[in-house]
Amino acid sequence: MGRNQARRQHRAALAPGQGRQYGNSRHVAAGQCHHRQSCRRRRDAARCASGLEGRVENQRGQIEPEISVMEREMPMPQTNLPTNLPIGSGPSVRRLSRGATISYGERKIMVGGGAPVVVQSMTNTDTADAIGTAIQIKDLARAGSELVRITVNNPEAAAAVPAIREQLDKMGIDVPLVGDFHYNGHTLLNDFPECAQALSKYRINPGNVGKGAKRDTQYAQMIEAACRYDKPVRIGVNWGSLDQALLARIMDENALRSQPWLAQAVMYEALVTSAIENAQRAEELGLAADRIILSCKVSGVQDLIAVYRELARRCDYPLHLGLTEAGMGSKGIVASTAALSVLLQEGIGDTIRISLTPEPGGDRTREVIVGQEILQTMGLRKFAPMVIACPGCGRTTSTVFQDLADKIQTYLRDQMPVWKKAYPGVEGMNVAVMGCIVNGPGESKHANIGISLPGTGESPAAPVFIDGEKKLTLRGERIAEEFQAVVLDYVKSHYGQAAA
Numbered sequence: 001m002g003r004n005q006a007r008r009q010h011r012a013a014l015a016p017g018q019g020r021q022y023g024n025s026r027h028v029a030a031g032q033c034h035h036r037q038s039c040r041r042r043r044d045a046a047r048c049a050s051g052l053e054g055r056v057e058n059q060r061g062q063i064e065p066e067i068s069v070m071e072r073e074m075p076m077p078q079t080n081l082p083t084n085l086p087i088g089s090g091p092s093v094r095r096l097s098r099g100a101t102i103s104y105g106e107r108k109i110m111v112g113g114g115a116p117v118v119v120q121s122m123t124n125t126d127t128a129d130a131i132g133t134a135i136q137i138k139d140l141a142r143a144g145s146e147l148v149r150i151t152v153n154n155p156e157a158a159a160a161v162p163a164i165r166e167q168l169d170k171m172g173i174d175v176p177l178v179g180d181f182h183y184n185g186h187t188l189l190n191d192f193p194e195c196a197q198a199l200s201k202y203r204i205n206p207g208n209v210g211k212g213a214k215r216d217t218q219y220a221q222m223i224e225a226a227c228r229y230d231k232p233v234r235i236g237v238n239w240g241s242l243d244q245a246l247l248a249r250i251m252d253e254n255a256l257r258s259q260p261w262l263a264q265a266v267m268y269e270a271l272v273t274s275a276i277e278n279a280q281r282a283e284e285l286g287l288a289a290d291r292i293i294l295s296c297k298v299s300g301v302q303d304l305i306a307v308y309r310e311l312a313r314r315c316d317y318p319l320h321l322g323l324t325e326a327g328m329g330s331k332g333i334v335a336s337t338a339a340l341s342v343l344l345q346e347g348i349g350d351t352i353r354i355s356l357t358p359e360p361g362g363d364r365t366r367e368v369i370v371g372q373e374i375l376q377t378m379g380l381r382k383f384a385p386m387v388i389a390c391p392g393c394g395r396t397t398s399t400v401f402q403d404l405a406d407k408i409q410t411y412l413r414d415q416m417p418v419w420k421k422a423y424p425g426v427e428g429m430n431v432a433v434m435g436c437i438v439n440g441p442g443e444s445k446h447a448n449i450g451i452s453l454p455g456t457g458e459s460p461a462a463p464v465f466i467d468g469e470k471k472l473t474l475r476g477e478r479i480a481e482e483f484q485a486v487v488l489d490y491v492k493s494h495y496g497q498a499a500a
């Protein structure tokens with residue numbers, strides 16, 4: 001284990017809000033630290049060993065490198081909870097934030113202020129291609145993206161934005177559009193008023209609005225455009241494009257410390273400071289506080305968690321959460337899920353975007369589905385019926401149950417655009433598809449509808465359970481079609497208007 005990794009683990013063991021964060025270190029009062037055996041230095045001015053360089057005293061009073069103590073002793077976090085309470089579950093209380101409304105026509109999306117966590121996405125088409133971009137936005141919106149961001153990177157793209165909006169209106173897609181600006185946003189918003197009007201929100205990267213004396217002027221021009229057109233903004237800091245002047249200032253301040261922070265802590269501080277100072281500047285320029293959303297994106301899981309915990313602690317603006325450059329395939333999904341789950345569980349995050357790199361020819365809507373699945377599996381929102389399926393093992397050597405699980409999952413998601421309106425509440429339904437008798441009947445009984453397929457050597461029959469009771473048995477070649485019909489009947493009878 002590396003030294004930094006040990007420190008991060010150590011910090012993570014502290015209860016949220018416990019102790020005081022100093023960049024990369026959390027200093028705690030003696031007795032507060034869960035790693036009390038490891039933190040020999042807490043006796044020294046109540047400072048936690050996790051934030052210090054050098055050597056420490058071990059439990060036998062010997063001096064040894066700090067890392068060896070951390071490696072040897074990683075006790076489980078302790079809690080002071082009474083032991084006679086029932087085991088609880090669910091996420092922590094949501095962080096209180098102001099609500100910012102993003103609207104287009106009658107469609108209003110509240111971010112923060114206690115509203116459900118919003119799923120958003122971003123196109124990867126050339127925005128100047130109005131038709132191609134409108135089609136991808138339609139696909140993202142139909143998949144469930146509640147906001148869609150498009151890059152507005154040049155005059156051609158800015159000129160296309162009103163046409164994109166028009167195309168979407170013709171297709172009946174009222175999803176609010178967010179314009180992503182870098183370098184020339186102040187010019188584009190000024191030169192293309194119809195673009196400024198057609199967008200429902202502007203994303204401003206304070207590290208990419210200009211340099212030197214121009215920076216403040218150009219940032220102010222963008223905020224003034226937001227005020228003029230009455231649009232909310234996301235002040236989106238990214239560590240790949242951090243405001244270099246601000247970073248230099250924070251580094252200078254760090255150099256004056258008697259014990260300078262590690263470079264990583266300086267970077268965290270610069271990210272958080274950039275977001276908050278630019279939000280304060282926007283308010284000074286006349287933008288209402290409830291028109292501001294913040295983000296501080298980084299590409300490392302532990303970095304993201306550390307930065308957002310601190311950002312959440314220091315302000316009450318709603319927070320846009322996402323791991324930037326998460327990557328491709330399972331790595332991107334796992335990294336995003338790991339980072340966002342920790343923060344969402346702590347009540348941090350008001351809107352999410354999953355920045356997956358699509359495989360060549362891959363479907364852009366995947367990032368929407370992954371975002372929804374993170375929220376739904378955490379119990380924060382419901383978007384579509386969930387399919388519970390066993391992984392399969394040597395007890396089932398055919399692919400019948402895999403095919404059935406895949407078919408039913410695709411069927412359920414495909415029906416949702418219609419079902420959502422016709423069968424309110426259906427998004428909370430659970431369907432179990434199990435491979436054999438070992439866990440099949442038991443798991444199926446916990447679902448609204450469950451089917452236990454025959455494993456190798458079992459009788460070729462598939463009992464179907466509805467609301468915990470075995471209702472029928474399917475046999476033969478058409479099990480998938482017949483099970484689908486059973487599911488549809490259940491949906492109609494339990495979620496249709498007549499059932500209300």
Ligand code: SF4
Nearest residue numbers: 390392393435436438
């Ligand atoms: S339910 Fe049966 S087939 Fe599925 S994993 Fe368990 S034992 Fe294997």
